[in-house]
Amino acid sequence: MSSGPATHGKGYGISDTKNYQDFTIKEFKLKTPEPSDVTLSIECCGVCGSDVHTITGGWGPLSDDWICPGHEIVGKVTHVGDAVTEFKVGQRVGVGAQVFACLKCDRCKNDNENYCPEQVDTYNSPYPDGVMAQGGYSTVIRANERFVFAIPDAIKSEDAAPMLCAGLTVFSPLVRNGTGPGKTVGIVGVGGLGHFAVQFAKALGAKVIVFSHSANKKDDSFKLGANEFVLTSDKEFEKPYFDKLDFILSAADAAKIPLKELLSMLKIGGKLVSVGLPDEPWSDMSPSLMNPNASCISSTHIGSKKEVNAMLKLAAEKGVKPILHDIIPMSKAAEAIESVKTNKVRYRYVLKQDLE
Ligand SMILES: [Zn+2]
Ligand SMILES: [Zn+2]
Incomplete structure (x- = not known):
């Protein structure tokens, strides 16, 4: 026995x-x-x-x-x-x-x-x-x-x-939101979660655009498979991407992200999912951020x-x-x-x- x-x-x-x-x-x-x-x-x-x-x-x-x-x-x-x-x-x-x-x-x-x-x-x-x-x-x-x-x-x-x-937390929302060939996906924040998100979005066949507030993540982002890298500290960084993104996954673990600018890049009805769960709530959330393009904000659990x-x-x-x-x-x-x-x-x- x-x-x-x-x-x-x-x-x-x-x-x-x-x-x-x-x-x-x-x-x-x-x-x-x-x-x-x-x-x-x-x-x-x-x-x-x-x-x-x-x-x-x-x-x-x-x-x-x-x-x-x-x-x-x-x-x-x-x-x-x-x-x-x-x-x-x-x-x-x-x-x-x-x-x-x-x-x-x-x-x-x-x-x-x-x-x-x-x-x-x-x-x-x-x-x-x-x-x-x-x-x-x-x-x-x-x-x-x-x-x-x-x-x-x-x-x-x-x-x-x-x-x-970390991998699963980003893989699940990527897959559930249709990440694949022909789609353009924005990844916000390249840390423990984000560095998987870039790789999985790429592996699933999407075009991947990284949005980061630190220039020193640029080389790594390209190594991980990003097609483009955008510094969110640059003024009007969002303008060239108006109506271009199918989906945004935010892995930023921060009390403040540039929500208005990020949402403005989504196509009609596009979604931003935040898998970052900061200790503090987002203070600048308002329906007026979403009504210009019927965009949505969501979060997911593993x-x-x-x-x-x-x-x-x-x-x-x-x-x-x-x-x-x-x-x-x-x-x-x-x-x-x-x-x-x-x-x-x-x-x-x-x-x-x-x-x-
Ligand atoms: Zn964990
Ligand atoms: Zn049950």
Whole structure:
């Protein structure tokens, strides 16, 4: 008989949003095992902007007295429940920013489990039975197989990890808004999310125009596949693009973006989706920004499993991968967090397992 799944994990976490650099190692209880669960030992984990927003309290107070962040996880399956059909022990898999949904509601049944009202985030979020979900700066994680993804052989673990939140967060709105041949897509902000958005928009076949407030992102933008680069600090930058854009994806994590100018470039009924979720609300939102062209503003939440699988397949085929700032041991998580917080990261940190 095989042994049961792990009951506990060990990870790096924080207890106080004011001292968010003070990571301590703690043991924590894993999700109560169920027949459709997959347990994996963690090899590496990306450092996402969400980790910073959460542990600094930008998105609100912590849900527990100690939380372990991290939701760009790659590892090896160590246990599968009796009802698991998709995975085998030893297989390389990943987990992103969601670990649970009801799987019964209309949203779950229609590949919108990322919008299920009963969803549980990968960390800082309790399961229905009260057990806290803890993230990937740790040794082990367990999730329903719907939230576990096979990693194609062609993608290295450290390249796959950041795709599972940052990549998916941009891939889903790009695909759902028809990004493809014949379409012109604007990408605002080239950071952790934006640098994937440029690559995926290109890989999907669209013409890609990058809008950035910093000239020092120009070379990288072209390397990532942009057709054009526009500095938003230039006066009237939007004028040459009037009525030219089918879709705009904003990955800018900022309280203020040039909304009026950006929206003016959209075709009739065109949409701007912001996947950047700044701590502060946009203060300059007004219907008058949208009525000249019936444009729309929206936001989206990660993506579905169907989209993860499509993204990983496309990434493997087209060679989409993150630009990694560095790969460092998990014990140095605070260093990566500070670099993301102060906007120095180019473009993603990956933490490598160093706990036993
Ligand atoms: Zn549901
Ligand atoms: Zn994330």
